[in-house]
Amino acid sequence: MKHSRRRLSAVLGLTAALVVAPTATTSMAATGATDSTYVVLYRQGASTADAGQAIAAAGGTVVANYAEIGVIVARSANSGFANTVKKSSEVDGVSATSGLGTRVAPAAEGGSAEAEAVQATWGDTLSGRQWDMVQINVPQAHAVTGGSDSVVVGNLDTGLDFTHPDIAPNYDATRSADCSSGAATPLAVGNDAHGHGTHTGGTIAAAANGSGIVGVAPNVKLAGIKSSNDDGYFFPEMVVCSFMWAAKAGINVTNNSYYADPWLFNCKNDAEQRAIWEAERRAIRYAQSKGVLVIASQGNDRSDRTHPAFDDSSPDYPPGNEEERRITNACSVVPLEVPGVVGVTATGNLRLKSFYSSYGISTAEVTAPGGDSILQRTDAAPNGLVLSTWPATASCNPVRTVFDPGTGAKYCYAQGTSMAGPHAVGVAALLMSVQSGTPGQVAARLQQATNPLSCPDTSIYAPFPQLGGAPQTCQGGPAHNSFYGAGEVDALKAVS
Template sequence: MASSLRLLVTLAMVCAGRPITRRTSLGALAGALLTGFGVASGAATDSDETAENSGDDGTDDASADDHPRYVVGLEPGTATESVARTASTVYRSLGLASSGSVVVGAFEEDAREELESRSDVRYVEPDHKRVQAVRSSDNGTNRQRTGEPNETVDLTDEQRTPWGVERIGAAEVHERGTGEADATVAILDSGIDPEHESLEVPDGRAFADCAGSDCAADWDDETGHGTHCAGTVAALDNDTGVVGVAPEVELCALKVLAGDGSGYDSDIAAAIEWCADNDVDVINLSLGGSDEAQVLEDALRYAYDRDVLIVAAAGNAGAAGGVDYPAAYDECIAVGATNDHDEVPDWSARGDTIELVAPGEAVLSTKPGDEYVYLEGTSMSTPHVAAIAAQLLGQGLTHADDTDDVDEPGGVRGILRESADDLGAADDEQGFGLLNAFEALESVDPVTTGEVTDVRASTATLTGELRSNADVESAECCFEWRQGGDEWTRTEPESVEPGDSFSAALDELQPETAYDVRAVMFADSGASGSAGGDGDGDGEPDGTDDTDDETTASIVTFETGRDELAVETTVVEAGDHRTLQATGSLDGIGDADTDANADPVTASFRVRPEGEENWDTTDGQVLESIGSYEASISGLEPETVYEVEAVVAAGDGDGDSDAGTDASDADETTGGIVTAETDPEPGLPSIDRFELTDDSNSQFVRCAVNWGVSVSNGELELVETELRYATESDDDGDGDGSDDDTDESIATGDTSTTDDPLHHVVTELEDQSEESGIHTLRHSDRLEGAGESYAVTITVTDTDGNTTDATEQLTLDERSPPPSIDQFDVTTDDFLGTPEAVVDWAVSDEGSELDGVVLELRRDGSLVDETSSMARDEEASGTDSLRADDAEESGTYEVLIRATDYFEQVSEERETVELAAE
C-alpha cells in the first residue's frame, strides 16, 4: 500500500507540472503531498497580526528540494540559462523588461555565493512568503450596525448592502447608475470560489497549488480570503446575498496564496507580470509582509509602467509594524482601515506611505459555498479602493498621468486622493483620507473630447463621447474650436445618450495651422430625455440661453495639413533578411482651393540597392487624410543596404477613390531617402547585441561585454569574447594587427589565466538557438594597461562550425591628469636650536588615485631631510617640518614637494628658503 501511494504521489506531481529534482526521493514527494492534504480550508483564521512575515524568509521550503529557495535577478540582457544550470531545482523564470530577467530556484550555498559575486547578477534574495492581511479576533470596538469577525450570516432570500459600500458612497452611485464599466480587477489572493451565487468570475489562473480534494478549478479558494475580497469588489446586484462596490466590474482570479494563506514573492511577482501582459486594469493585493523584496518591486514597476493600477493592504500591525510590503512601494496605493465610526483602528498600519483608508472592520462579504461572513483587516479595505479605481478606469481615464511622480501622479490615482474625505486623523494614519466613491466619480467630466480624424489642409472631423456615468437620459452635445487664442466657435448641438459618441465636420480651416477643440455638454438639455435643436441660432440648444450650465471636456490640439502634395520618409528598419519595414508621413494631400483636395491620394514606397539607379515601387495605399502609413518591402537580398523613400501620387480630380492608380498621369512627390540594411542570411550565427562598457576598477582594467546572439535554423555551440591591444596598423578594425579585409575567427575554446594581459571568456551553449549574457574581460596589470586602446572581438560558432565575428575598439581606464599641488607654503622656525622649514601643503587628484606625497629639504643638491605621507583617494593635506642636520648649519636650502598618483605620474614644486639657527 505504501509503495502504491508513493507511485500515485509521483504521478500526481508530474501531471500537475510541479518541480521534481534530481535529489528528490519518492518518499520525500509523498510526504510533501500528504502535508498539502493536511492543510485546513475555510474562512481565514490568521492571528491578529497575520500581515507580518512571522519570520518566514522563504528559505525553509523542503517539500521539493532540501536546499533554500532564492530569487536571482539578472542584469538586462543576461541569459537565464547560466543561472538555471547552477540550481538544484528551477521553479520559474520571469522576464521583467528593462529590470532584467529573474530565475527562481533552490541553490546550494556555494552556488548562491558564486551568483552573488557575478557582475551580471543584480541581486540574490530569499523567496519570502507573504500572508493575507486579515484579522480574526475582535479588538473590543463597539459596533452598532456591524457583525463580529468570522460570524457567518444567513442571507437566504435577501440581499444586504454592507456598511462599507454605503459609507464610501457606492450605494448612491448604484442608485444613479454608472453603466457598463469596461475594466478588470485581478484578485491576487487565495483564489475565488468559481461557483458562488453572488460572483461571476470569467477568468482565473493558478500560481500556487490548490491542494484540496474538492477544488472546482485550479484557482479555487481554500481559505475564503480571496472570495471575500472579490465580493467586496463586485458581488452581483441580484437580490441575493450582498452587493459589491462595483457589481459591473469584471473579476479575474489569480491564486498566489496556498491553503495556509501564504504565498511566495516569486509567485506573486509572476502573477503581477501576467496582469501587465494581459490587459488587467487594477490589481488587488490584500496581502503583505515585513520584508522588502526586489523581485516584487521590479514586478510592480513593470505593471505600473504598463498602465496597471495597484492597490495593496497596508497591514494590521498598527504603529509598531509600519506599512507592509508590497504596499510600501511607490507603485502601490497603500490602504489602511476605518471602522463604522470613521475612526482608524489601533491595529491599522501607520506610516508615511499610507495613501487612503477605507472600511476594514467587520466587513460583510462572500464566503465559499454560497455563504457570507464578516472579516476585518486592511485586506477588507483594499478591495473598496480597487473597485472604485476600476470604475474610473472604465470611463477611459489613465491610471496615472506621470508614473514617475509619486507626489502628483494625476490620473485615477490623483482623483482618488483629491476626492477623499479628511477624517481629521494624522497623515500617517489616514493618508489623503477616506475613500469617497461618489465624489471620485462625480469629478470625472461626463463628456470627453476624442481623436480628431480625417485631417486635411482645410477640413477635419471632431469626435467626442458622452460617458456612461453621465447623470442624464440624453444630453445636447457639441464642439468648440478655435485657432490659437482666438474666440471659440461652436458646432451644431446634437442629442446624445450616455455611452454614445458624437462627431462634427469642420471645413474652411487654414493649412498648416494648429487648432484647439473641446467637447461640450449642456447640463439641462437632456434631463427629460428630449432632444432640443438650435432653431434660434444662438449656438445653444432650443429652450436654453447663454447662462445655462454647461460642461466642457479637456482640450485636444491638432494641426491641419499642407496645401500641397507632401510626404516624408520617417522610419526604415530591417524586418528580416528579405524585408524592410518602412513608415512614411503624409503631410499634405493637395491644394486646399482645388478639387484635388477632395480626392484621395495613393501613398507607397520605392526602393533600390544603395548606389543603383532604378527604383522598384510597392503597392499603393489609398489615403483620404494626412497621417502616417506603413509598408513591408519584401523580396530583398540579405545583408544589403537599400535606399527607401516615400512616394505619394495626387488624385485625378474626379472625386472617386481610384486616386493615383495611374501614377504617370498624376502629380507625384517623394520624401527624403532613408537607408537601411537587411538582416544576415538565416543559418549563420547572428550577433544581435554587442555593447562595450568600461568596467575598470582600482585593481584591473576591465571591459564589460553585453552580448546577444542567435541562429535561426540550428543551435549555438560557442560564444567567445577576446580583449587585445589595438595596434596602429590595424586599419581594418578587426584587432589582428593587419590591414587585411578578413576578420580573424577565434574558436579555440581557450580560457586565459588571470596572469595573462589578454583574456578570452568562453560560454558553452547546449541546445539553444539564441542566448545573451555579459562577459567581463580584464587586463590584470592595471599600471601597464590603463589608458590604452583595446580591440574587443566576439566570435559566435554554431554546431555546424559556422562562425560570425565582430570587433569594436575602445579606450579603457583612461588616466586622469597628474596630481595637483593646491597649497605649498613654506615658513621657517627653530626647533631646540635647530633651524627648520615648516611646510603647509595640500594636494588633489582628479581621478581620486593619489599614491603618496614626499617633502624634501636639500642643500647644494644633497638631501638633508625628508618626510612622506600616505596620501590616498581624491585629496590630502598636512603640515610637516624639515630640519637641518646641525644647529650651526645656517644658509640657503631648497624645499621640494612631490605628489604621485597610482600611475606614477608626478607633480613637483620647489621653493628656496633661508634657515638660520637662533
C-alpha cells in the first residue's frame, strides 16, 4: 500500500456529524506525553453508559465509547489504570496498546529494475505496465461496466492521498475518516505519509481518466480510512475505530492489506492478547452485521496459516522486540481468521503462488495478482511487480518510481499480498455493481468468479521455506486448495 481546491474544501467542510462515528463519544481532554492508550473490553451485554465515570475514577479519559460492541478506548498516565478498571465485574479485560502495534508487512526484496512500458491497447497512459489487470480480464470487464458509483469501498490502510489525479475523481470525503487516534476525525491532506494506502487504493479504483493507471473498478467510490500511524503500525484502537466507522458510514466492502493486533499470531490463551483480539473481532462482526464485506490479505511470511508453527514477527513495536516463538492453532491472525472474512493469496504473472505469499486451506478463499520479482518475471512483467498510485511526498525506491508524462503524478512498483487483496476487492465491487446481496452472498459469488488453479510443483519454493525450515506445501485439488482457494479472481466473470 485528489488534487483540486474544490475537493480540498469539500474535505475541510465536513461537519462533525460526518467525521465522528455516531456511536462513539469522544473526550477532548489533553493528555500528557506519558499517557498510554488502553482497550477496555466489557462483558457481552454489559452497558458502557457509565464508563466515563469509571475511567475517570481510575485516572483516565475516554477517547471513544463503542457501546454497540462493549469496547472503550481510553488514555491514562496512571500506571495502575488497568488493574483498577479490571476490578469492575462488568469488565472482561483491559490491555494497553502503546508499544504493541503491528506494521504493514514489507514487500519481499528483489526486482529493483524498472519495467519498460509497452504499447497500451486499453486504459490510460501507464496501463501498458498493468499486466495484473490484463491477467484478471479487467479490460474485458470494463467493456461491460467499470462499476457503479453507488458502491463504496473502504480502504483500511495507512491513509489515502485523495489529491492524486487518479484518486480524486472517485474519492468519497463524507465516508472517509482518520482513525489513528482511536476515534474518527476528518481525513486531512497529506494523511498518507507511508504510501501503502494510496497504492492499494489505486489498484481498487483509480479513475479511467486518460492519465496514469486504471483500477479494477474505476467508477466506484473510494473512502480512505486511516487505520495506522504514519509509520504503518496498526494499533488495536485504530482497527476497532475503523470497522465501527465502516459500519456506520455505509461502506459496502473493505480492503484490509495488513494484519492487526500486537502479534501477527494472536494467542487467545494470553489475557492481554485475548482482550484485544476480542475487541477487534467484535468490531469486525459488527461491521459484517451492517452489510460490510471484509476482505483481507494473507501476509508475506510464506507460512501455512492453517497449520501455524512459528511466529518471529511479534511484537514488532518498538522495532527490535521481535522474538521467535512456537505457536499452535490456538493462535490466529486478525482480520484474516475472523469468520466471514475473505482471505486472499498472491500470484505472479505466471499464475503461480508468489514466493512470499502465505496460504492455508482454511484461510485462502481466492487468489489475485500481487507480483513476484524472483520466480515470475516475464516479458509483460519485467520486474514482476505491481504498479499503482503513490503520494507525491511519500518515499518510493527511485528505480521503482514512475511519473505520468502528462500530469507528473507519482506511481510506484510494489509486491505483496497487500497488492493482491485490492484486486479481489475491486472484483467484489464490480460484483456488487451488477447484483446486490449480503456479504456472505457476495463472498460466495466472488469465489465463483474465478479461474481455478491446481497445486503447482512446490519444488520451485524450496529456496523459500517457511519459518523454521519447513517446506511450502499445497493441499487440496483444483476446486479449492491452500495456495489459491477457489482460484484467481476474474473481473469479466464477475460482470457477465
